[in-house]
Amino acid sequence: MKRSPSLALFALLSACARIAPGPVTVADALLQAVPDPVRVPGALGTVEQHGFQVTLAISHRCDITEKRTVRRTTEQRFVNETPARDWIFGISGGALLVAGGVFFIDSGNVAAQDRASMDYNPVGPALPRTVGIGLLAVGAALASIATVDIVRANTRVADTKTVTVDGKIDRGVACPESPFPSAAITARYQGRSFDLGTTDPRGRLELDLDAALPQDAGLVRGEPFLFLDVEGVELARIEVLAVVAHREERTWTTLPRAACRDPQKASDCDPVKAFLSAYGEGPHAGEARELLASAEPRLRRLADEETWRTADVSACVNGKPRKDGSESCDGVRKYLKTFPDGRHRVEAELILHKSHGERRAPQPGEGPREGPVGGPITDRDRRNVESSRAKCLAWCQIQCGSWQSDVIKCVSSCTQRGCK
Numbered sequence: 183m184k185r186s187p188s189l190a191l192f193a194l195l196s197a198c199a200r201i202a203p204g205p206v207t208v209a210d211a212l213l214q215a216v217p218d219p220v221r222v223p224g225a226l227g228t229v230e231q232h233g234f235q236v237t238l239a240i241s242h243r244c245d246i247t248e249k250r251t252v253r254r255t256t257e258q259r260f261v262n263e264t265p266a267r268d269w270i271f272g273i274s275g276g277a278l279l280v281a282g283g284v285f286f287i288d289s290g291n292v293a294a295q296d297r298a299s300m301d302y303n304p305v306g307p308a309l310p311r312t313v314g315i316g317l318l319a320v321g322a323a324l325a326s327i328a329t330v331d332i333v334r335a336n337t338r339v340a341d342t343k344t345v346t347v348d349g350k351i352d353r354g355v356a357c358p359e360s361p362f363p364s365a366a367i368t369a370r371y372q373g374r375s376f377d378l379g380t381t382d383p384r385g386r387l388e389l390d391l392d393a394a395l396p397q398d399a400g401l402v403r404g405e406p407f408l409f410l411d412v413e414g415v416e417l418a419r420i421e422v423l424a425v426v427a428h429r430e431e432r433t434w435t436t437l438p439r440a441a442c443r444d445p446q447k448a449s450d451c452d453p454v455k456a457f458l459s460a461y462g463e464g465p466h467a468g469e470a471r472e473l474l475a476s477a478e479p480r481l482r483r484l485a486d487e488e489t490w491r492t493a494d495v496s497a498c499v500n501g502k503p504r505k506d507g508s509e510s511c512d513g514v515r516k517y518l519k520t521f522p523d524g525r526h527r528v529e530a531e532l533i534l535h536k537s538h539g540e541r542r543a544p545q546p547g548e549g550p551r552e553g554p555v556g557g558p559i560t561d562r563d564r565r566n567v568e569s570s571r572a573k574c575l576a577w578c579q580i581q582c583g584s585w586q587s588d589v590i591k592c593v594s595s596c597t598q599r600g601c602k
Contacts, residue, residue, distance in 0.1 A: 199268050199331040204261035210252040215349060219244040219357050225365055225412045226356040227385075233424045234391035240365045240381050240412055244357035248349030255342045262335040268328040275324030282317025361385025362412075371408040371422070372400060378410075391425045401426045403463045430461045442477050448485035451477050486524045493517045493530070498537050511537060 224243035229236065262268065362385045367378045378394050381387045395401065395408075403426055407419045434457065442451040451474055458470050493513035497504045504510060514530050521527065 199265065199335070200263040201260050201331065201334045202263050204259040207257045207259070209255045209257075210250075210347075211255075212250060212252050213344065214251040216249045216251075217246050217358070218249045219246045219360075221357055221360070222354070224354070224415055225362045225417070226354075227362075227412060227417055229410065229418045229420060231420050234422075234428065236389040236391060236420060238367060238381065238387045238389070238410070238412075238417075240362040240367075240385045240387070240417075241356040242360045242362050243354055244360070246352045246355055246358075248351075250347050250349040252345060252347060253342060254345050255340055257341075258339040260335055260337050262331055268331045271324040272328030275321045275326070275328065278317045278321030278324065280321075282314045282319075282321055284314070286311055286314030286318065365412050366414075368411045368414075369395065369408050370411060371395075372405055374399070391420075391422065392428055395422075395425065397429070400460075401429065402460065426461075427464075430464045430466070433457055433461070434466045439473060442473055445477055445480055445484060448481055448488050450484075451481055483525070486521050486526070489517050489520055490524070490526045490530075495533060498533055501537065 221242050221244050225240050226243050227238055227240035229238055231237075361381075361383070363381055363383045365381045365385065365387075367380065367387055367389075369376045369378055376395055376399060378389055379387055401422050403423065406421055406423045406426075408422050409419045410417045437453055437457055438450075439454065442454045445451055454470050454474055458467060458474070461467060493516065494504045494510075495514060496502075498511035498514045501510050504513060511534060514534055517524065518527065518530050518534075524530075
């Protein structure tokens with residue numbers, strides 16, 4: 183029994199668990215958050231539109247980092263890497279403490295002199311008491327090992343300090359209180375670009391789209407949006423239907439429709455045609471088409487006459503170059519190409535045949551052409567031929583005017599050669 187304290191001390195020293203550093207936890211308590219904007223290339227803005235009135239507010243572009251001041255607590259915890267040992271020594275120590283207590287308490291009931299007693303022990307109470315004390319000492323030593331290891335494993339080391347860290351980052355947002363003055367604003371519509379101006383010192387630009395966009399911008403109902411760019415980067419798209427409707431109504435009101443109802447020139451209905459080209463889906467398109475349909479026969483007759491007047495027939499007859507430098511009969515050929523069944527078709531073909539021996543090829547759908555220039559001869563053709571002969575006779579008389587000796591002979595010879 184004298185060895186018990188030595189054994190207990192050995193166990194206390196050799197059975198200590200391995201306690202190692204465990205996880206580190208960091209907890210931050212926010213004290214202050216301050217935004218830190220950093221300007222980056224580009225611009226952002228807002229657009230307000232009411233009809234064709236548009237207001238732009240443009241700002242510089244920023245990446246904003248939140249600077250956070252926090253109270254940071256760093257805590258180091260420890261862990262028991264050999265918990266099984268502590269369980270063994272703790273349970274063993276507890277058992278020995280119970281046994282030692284029983285021995286120590288029961289030692290007072292030992293009867294060393296009464297041999298007849300059931301508690302008779304010739305040794306006396308000293309030995310059980312000693313055993314009880316020894317067991318209590320060893321049990322306490324073993325239990326202390328587990329207790330010390332539990333305390334060590336639950337030790338925490340904490341450090342608290344104030345630090346500044348970066349918080350969330352908002353990229354590509356509008357810089358606070360940083361308007362973009364003199365920013366170039368452009369509009370894009372169906373592949374075309376239009377300069378709309380620049381922002382004022384407050385980064386604002388107010389636009390009247392009807393005044394800002396050129397009249398030939400080609401705005402149509404079928405393409406209701408245009409795109410706004412700031413410094414070459416798309417900002418927003420805005421609707422232009424209000425501008426289209428406003429311009430359409432204004433154009434219709436000022437359109438020279440009376441001239442188209444009773445055209446005197448082939449171009450008198452050109453404004454109505456241009457209106458239909460621009461606003462063919464608008465509320466006035468039907469009326470414009472009806473106006474053109476009613477004027478079309480007269481327009482064609484006028485165009486026929488105007489083209490014939492500009493054909494420079496005399497140049498073709500005389501074989502002289504035209505005033506524009508083109509070949510002498512190009513005007514006549516152009517007339518026949520534009521109006522193959524025009525009022526002056528026969529006359530034009532006669533002139534070309536007499537001047538260059540040209541004959542017009544039959545057109546698709548026509549039968550064999552008769553007569554000196556081909557083609558079915560109609561009453562209209564006959565009247566045109568008679569008119570052409572009269573003009574030819576007048577032309578011959580003009581050409582023979584310088585023949586003082588025998589004007590009649592000259593005219594006769596001229597008409598026989600050319601007025602067939």
